[in-house]
Amino acid sequence: MPSSAIAATATTEMCSGVLAAASAGLPEPVSAAAVRSLLNVVGTSIGAARTPAVEALLKTAAGQRITGPIRVPGRVETVDEYWGAIIAGTAAHLDDFDDTHLATVIHPGASVLATLLALAPQGRPGTDYLTAFALGCEVQLRIGNAISPNHYDRGWHITGTCGVFGAAVSSGLLLGLDAPALAAALSLAATMTVGHREGFGSMTKPLHPGKAAANGLLAARLAAAGVTGEDDPLGSGGVLTVFADAIDDGQLNHGWSQDWELERNAFKPYPCGIVAHPAIDAAVAAAAEVGDAADVTSVEITCHPLVPELMGRRQPEDGLQARFSAYHAAAVGLVDGQVGLPQFGDERAVAPEIVRLRDLITLVATPDCPRDAATLRVTRAGREPVVTVVEHARGSLARPLTDEELWDKVDRLVAPVLGAGACATIEAAVRALPTSADLNELLSSITPHDGSAL
Numbered sequence: 001m002p003s004s005a006i007a008a009t010a011t012t013e014m015c016s017g018v019l020a021a022a023s024a025g026l027p028e029p030v031s032a033a034a035v036r037s038l039l040n041v042v043g044t045s046i047g048a049a050r051t052p053a054v055e056a057l058l059k060t061a062a063g064q065r066i067t068g069p070i071r072v073p074g075r076v077e078t079v080d081e082y083w084g085a086i087i088a089g090t091a092a093h094l095d096d097f098d099d100t101h102l103a104t105v106i107h108p109g110a111s112v113l114a115t116l117l118a119l120a121p122q123g124r125p126g127t128d129y130l131t132a133f134a135l136g137c138e139v140q141l142r143i144g145n146a147i148s149p150n151h152y153d154r155g156w157h158i159t160g161t162c163g164v165f166g167a168a169v170s171s172g173l174l175l176g177l178d179a180p181a182l183a184a185a186l187s188l189a190a191t192m193t194v195g196h197r198e199g200f201g202s203m204t205k206p207l208h209p210g211k212a213a214a215n216g217l218l219a220a221r222l223a224a225a226g227v228t229g230e231d232d233p234l235g236s237g238g239v240l241t242v243f244a245d246a247i248d249d250g251q252l253n254h255g256w257s258q259d260w261e262l263e264r265n266a267f268k269p270y271p272c273g274i275v276a277h278p279a280i281d282a283a284v285a286a287a288a289e290v291g292d293a294a295d296v297t298s299v300e301i302t303c304h305p306l307v308p309e310l311m312g313r314r315q316p317e318d319g320l321q322a323r324f325s326a327y328h329a330a331a332v333g334l335v336d337g338q339v340g341l342p343q344f345g346d347e348r349a350v351a352p353e354i355v356r357l358r359d360l361i362t363l364v365a366t367p368d369c370p371r372d373a374a375t376l377r378v379t380r381a382g383r384e385p386v387v388t389v390v391e392h393a394r395g396s397l398a399r400p401l402t403d404e405e406l407w408d409k410v411d412r413l414v415a416p417v418l419g420a421g422a423c424a425t426i427e428a429a430v431r432a433l434p435t436s437a438d439l440n441e442l443l444s445s446i447t448p449h450d451g452s453a454l
Contacts (some may be wrong), residue, residue, distance in 0.1 A: 009232035013253045015182040018139065021256035022131050022173055031434065033263045034134040036403070037099050039410055039430045040267045041109030042073065043423070045092035046446055047341070047413030049074025053094055053203045057087045057210075070118050073446045074417045081118040082214050085167070089114035090210030093159065094203075095341060096323045097271035097413070101264060102371065102397060104144035104158055105274070107209065108265065111163035112136035112170045114213035119174045120443055126436025128174065134262055136170030141261035143234070145251035147244035152197075156243060160195020160208030167216020175224050187229030188219035190239040200273075201313060201321040267401045269394045269409065270339045275306045276326040278374035278393040283333025286376055286388040293335045293353060295380045298360050301330060302375040305365040314358055322349040330376070331357040340412070372396035418448055 026034065048054055049072070058072070061083045070084030073091060078084075092098055092110035099109045115136065116129050140162040144151075152158050168189040172182045192215035195208035233239050240247050270280050279301050290296065301307075303326070311326040322328040322344050331354045332343040348354060372393045378386040392398035401409070411423035422445070429442040436442075 043410030085213035089213035110209035126433035140166035157195030163212030171220035185223035190233035282376035287337035
């Protein structure tokens with residue numbers, strides 16, 4: 001393992017900070033935030049266990065005769081660590097129901113969870129896995145802050161491009177890399193970034209954090225074996241200058257004893273692009289008063305400009321595309337009075353009453369409308385308009401999901417796959433990590449024991 005001294009750079013400063021933070025242990029508020037983020041993303045990974053995308057990945061791995069001890073969440077099949085990272089990372093983000101850091105729109109949990117599961121055979125204490133998860137998320141978010149918003153505006157999918165660095169850090173910590181080797185892992189990860197926004201609405205998008213996890217793990221393995229790369233991938237002239245026109249390098253290393261971005265991680269109440277959540281809140285709230293959607297003649301939604309930019313697909317053709325349609329999200333909210341996974345299924349995406357209502361919706365992008373706000377105005381023939389104002393969407397920093405709401409969300413995700421009571425077992429295993437001897441209790445809790453996931 002490389003151990004020779006190297007010059008101080010933005011990258012080596014980050015690596016030293018990461019290792020010092022890992023050695024010091026997580027501050028209590030950060031540990032609590034890590035537990036919530038981990039519970040949420042374990043739930044989303046299991047919720048997608050039986051989807052066509054996961055089936056296709058498992059079929060591909062089987063076709064390559066991939067074998068190994070790594071468990072796939074919600075499945076009885078096992079694979080090697082590389083494929084385990086790809087599958088878990090993809091599953092965790094597949095339904096667009098995972099965590100979201102609102103300032104950067106990064107979904108940090110998926111790629112890092114995948115590396116934890118892939119490196120479970122390392123047999124480290126549970127607290128090491130929770131620490132690696134927290135720091136893997138934190139590195140992503142700090143890099144994301146440094147390159148936002150220009151990086152995303154240029155068409156990159158920031159969850160994939162930043163996820164590989166978080167995966168390299170979490171893997172490096174679990175593999176016991178020292179500071180020079182961790183810097184080498186980040187350098188190697190910088191050559192394996194992935195993700196463009198044109199993949200939104202397809203299976204490509206969730207594959208980004210899956211590949212980020214596998215690539216970050218590979219980068220850490222290569223660094224452990226002595227492979228090196230450029231000296232300062234996070235510094236002047238490094239990959240971040242390719243990612244964005246301007247870099248705020250003060251975001252990278254501003255201390256590790258307090259002010260963690262992970263504490264500002266949020267959790268989605270709806271399985272779709274988060275910028276549409278205020279409109280969904282408004283639609284669901286208005287549904288009862290609106291009554292029969294056949295009477296609706298027009299719908300106007302005042303929203304942040306990111307809504308039509310990211311979710312401007314008016315007539316999606318399947319459930320994956322529907323996740324990037326604010327028109328669909330509002331329409332199903334008004335018709336069904338609720339929005340969950342069934343509302344983003346293929347059948348609902350092409351339902352005639354939903355197709356009709358989507359055509360009646362106008363998105364009014366207003367620069368001074370906050371990201372977590374929206375106003376919905378529904379007009380009906382011969383009746384008074386229904387107007388609903390949402391100042392802060394559910395799941396935003398102003399209205400975060402409570403522990404009970406988060407538990408209910410995870411329960412609804414895992415119960416259909418693992419059965420009633422599975423959520424309580426998973427939550428207990430996640431909360432026990434700071435004192436667990438290893439990751440085995442969590443691994444057992446995410447695995448079917450009756451063959452039902454086959």
